[in-house]
Every structure is written in structure tokens, then in C-alpha cells.
Amino acid sequence: MTTPRSTPLDFSYETRPARVVFRSGASVTATPGEAARLGLHRVLVVCGSRGEEVARSVADALGDTCVGLHSGARMHVPVEVADRAVEVARAAGADGCVAVGGGSAIGLGKAIALRAGLPLIAVPSTYSGSEMTSVWGLTEHGVKRTGRDSSVQPRCVVYDPELTLGLPVPLSVTSGINALAHAVEALYAPDVSPIVTLMAEEGVRAMAGALPEVAAAPGDLEARGRALYGAWLCGACLGATTMGLHHKLCHVLGGSFGLPHAETHTVVLPYALAYNAPAAPRAIAVLARVLGTDDVPGALRELAGGLGAPRTLAELGLKETDLAAAATQAAAESYPNPREVTAHGVLGLLTAAYEGWEPRSEVF
Structure with missing residues (x-):
């Protein structure tokens, strides 16, 4: 494969203040x-x-500092x-707030941080x-709105591989591919930088290598x-970057059509990715x-499908009659993407994903 010719460096990169603690057992030993x-x-957990059992262990570790556990x-x-x-x-x-769990729990913690001004630990x-971003999302009347606000960026993120040991293999796989999507879109984002490219490359390498091992041996703490x-x-x-068509589509399909996130x-x-490949x-x-x-x-489709993940939108419950409406909604707003986003093009993408065709750029 021919590598594109290099161009002079020209970029901006802004770091956001966040502390990361990464070690086994940290959820109970480090969070307090x-x-x-x-x-x-x-602190409200x-x-x-x-995820209530795991959250309870964190709440217990916090002792008198914890004033309640909300599992909503x-x-x-x-x-x-969010209102509740x-x-x-x-x-x-x-x-303060400690959000324990996946994207839904951390998203709720962000909503509390946004509305009540409380510092968040993830x-x-x-x-x-999502714990590494200042992005928040709320769904109202079947439409998911997202935004960025520094107040929702967790002040600290506590990574404990032991917490993921109980994550079922199917969810481990789809959650891991969800993470890969962040790195993939960052690589062709308008605000990509050499630093982001390095993080994306290492992140994809680590996740793509670990997922088959996690699927084969869910209790392998090193792989986790x-x-x-x-x-x-x-x-x-x-x-660190601005997401494009992939994330917009997933927000539409999740917020308006009720499809599961990961x-x-x-x-x-x-x-x-196949849609954007000619322009990226x-x-x-x-x-x-x-x-x-x-x-x-x-390769990405086979990585996920080979580990038992769903391959089509039909499997997730999307109706064929919803494809045109989803395409129109995704193409209606302006957002950065390397290839022009049109309702016709997105309909082709969604149809291919609905039917499970091979992901080829020439199809769209």
C-alpha cells in the first residue's frame, strides 16, 4: 500500500486537565x-x-464520605x-459525584456535573x-443532543482492570470496538495532530490485540x-478531536431509534470508514x-464478527422502513467529515450495514 506523501506540520493540540490512576484494585484503594x-x-455514587454491586463496593470504600448510591x-x-x-x-x-460503570453511568455523572456544578470522578x-472527554449527551423527545463543556470533564479517572473481569464477552467486544471507533475518527478529524495520531495508533494496536485474548480467556487480567x-x-x-459521520450516525440510531450504543x-x-476511506x-x-x-x-468487521459481535443493523432491531429517516436526520446537520455527507450517501451506508454487505467504498 502506498503511503501518502508527508506535508509540513501545522496543527493545534490542547490538553485538558485530568488525573489518571491505573492499577488493579484502584476502584476501592484509590477512589477514597x-x-x-x-x-x-x-459524594454521591x-x-x-x-453495575450496582460494583458501585456498592466503591461506595463502601468511600465510607462516611459517601452520602448515597443512585442506580438510575x-x-x-x-x-x-438526568433531572432525577x-x-x-x-x-x-x-x-461531588463518583460515576461507576460504563458510558451510561458516566454520562449520568456528566449530566450532574453540568447541571449541579459538582466535580466528577469516573x-x-x-x-x-467517554470518561476522557468533555462531551455530554442528553436524549429528549427521541433526539440525542451532545455538546462540550469543561465542567463535565472528570477531574480524575480511576482505571481498575479488575472491574472489567465481570464484563461479559459480547459486551467486552462491542465496548472495545466502540473505543476503536474513537481512534479511527480521530485519525481523519480536522483537528488531528501528531500527538493524537500517536495515541490513536497505540490505542488501536492495544485494543485490537487484546480483544481476541479477552474473548478466549475472560479472566485474563493482563489482557483485560x-x-x-x-x-x-x-x-x-x-x-481531543472533533468526531464526524460515524459518531453522528450512532447518536441518531441510538437516540432516535433506540439501538444499543456499543x-x-x-x-x-x-x-x-469505508464511506470515508477515499477522502482519508x-x-x-x-x-x-x-x-x-x-x-x-x-478487517475491523471481521475482528468484531469473528468474536461473535452482531454484523448488521437488522440484528439490532432497526426496521428497514427507518433507514431513509435515519439517513435524512444524519445528513441534516453540518459537522466536519472528510467526505461530503449526503442523504443519498448515508442511505447507501445504512443499507449496506442493514443488509450486512461487505464494507466497500464503491458501494456508496
Whole structure:
């Protein structure tokens, strides 16, 4: 494969203040100290219903500093769920929030941070990556809105590979591909930089290498640690750049059509990358080098599908009659993307993802 010719360096890169603690057992051994370091004395722990047991262990470790555990997190952060969580935080007199779990829990923690002005500590138990960003999202009347605000950036992220040991293999795979999507889109973002490219390359390498090992041996703590390390780097890419068509499509499919978050990212990624490939040769060159293939979209599809992940939007419950509406909605707003986004082009992408065709640029 021919590597695109180099051009003079011209970029901007802004780091966002965040502290990362990464070690096994850190969720209970480090979180209390991190709360103290931030001067917090009345912390509300938030989680989803499936992650309540893990969150309870964190709450217990916080001791008297914890003023309650709220397990109301839901996918895509419905606005009424956020409203309720803010009420709980205010009623408890919380001066901080600890979000324990996946993207839904951390998204709810961000909503509390945005609405109530409370500092946030994130303790992720999946590979979603949202803990490394200032991006928030809320779903209201079937439409998911997103934005960026420095107040929702977690002050500290506590990575504990032990928390991911109980993550079922199917969710481990789709959550990991979700993380890869952040790095993939960062590589062709308008604000990409050499630093982001390095993080993206290392993040893809770590995650793509770890996922087959996690699937083969879910209790392998070393493999879990490398996957979480990859998720951290991929999430940092998401936080440092502007996302394009892939993320917009997934927000539309999740917020307006109720599709599950990580699984949707997993199905859409190869097709969104194939759509953008003709206009993103440098990104393709980096990914081809990391993955050792000339067919990057196909390799990503096979990585996920070979580990048992869903391959089509039909499997996720999208109706064929929804394809045109989803394409129109995704193409209606202006956002940066290397290739022009049209309703016709997006409909072709979604149709291919719905039917499970090979992800080829010439199809769209």
C-alpha cells in the first residue's frame, strides 16, 4: 500500500486537565484518596442497575464520605433520568459525584456535573472512553443532543482492570470496538495532530490485540488491562478531536431509534470508514500499518464478527422502513467529515450495514 506523501506540520493540540490512576484494585484503594485530594466530603455514587454491586463496593470504600448510591443510569441519558439524578444529588447535599460503570453511568455523572456544578470522578467498568472527554449527551423527545463543556470533564479517572473481569464477552467486544471507533475518527478529524495520531495508533494496536485474548480467556487480567489501556488512549483521542459521520450516525440510531450504543458503533464502524476511506488516505495508511492489512474496513468487521459481535443493523432491531429517516436526520446537520455527507450517501451506508454487505467504498 502506498503511503501518502508527508506535508509540513501545522496543527493545534490542547490538553485538558485530568488525573489518571491505573492499577488493579484502584476502584476501592484509590477512589477514597482521590475524593480527599479534591476536597470532597459528601459524594454521591451513581451507576446503572446492572453495575450496582460494583458501585456498592466503591461506595463502601468511600465510607462516611459517601452520602448515597443512585442506580438510575440509563442508556443515552434520557433528560428525565438526568433531572432525577440532579434532584437526588441536591437533596443529599452532595459536593461531588463518583460515576461507576460504563458510558451510561458516566454520562449520568456528566449530566450532574453540568447541571449541579459538582466535580466528577469516573470509575469506568467498560471500554466506552467517554470518561476522557468533555462531551455530554442528553436524549429528549427521541433526539440525542451532545455538546462540550469543561465542567463535565472528570477531574480524575480511576482505571481498575479488575472491574472489567465481570464484563461479559459480547459486551467486552462491542465496548472495545466502540473505543476503536474513537481512534479511527480521530485519525481523519480536522483537528488531528501528531500527538493524537500517536495515541490513536497505540490505542488501536492495544485494543485490537487484546480483544481476541479477552474473548478466549475472560479472566485474563493482563489482557483485560491492555484492553482498558487501549480504551484510555482511544478515549483521549475522542476528547481531543472533533468526531464526524460515524459518531453522528450512532447518536441518531441510538437516540432516535433506540439501538444499543456499543453494538451500534460495532456494526456501523466498518461502513462509516469505508464511506470515508477515499477522502482519508492518511488515516487508512496508519490503520493498515497497525492492523497489517490493505482492507481496513473488512478487517475491523471481521475482528468484531469473528468474536461473535452482531454484523448488521437488522440484528439490532432497526426496521428497514427507518433507514431513509435515519439517513435524512444524519445528513441534516453540518459537522466536519472528510467526505461530503449526503442523504443519498448515508442511505447507501445504512443499507449496506442493514443488509450486512461487505464494507466497500464503491458501494456508496
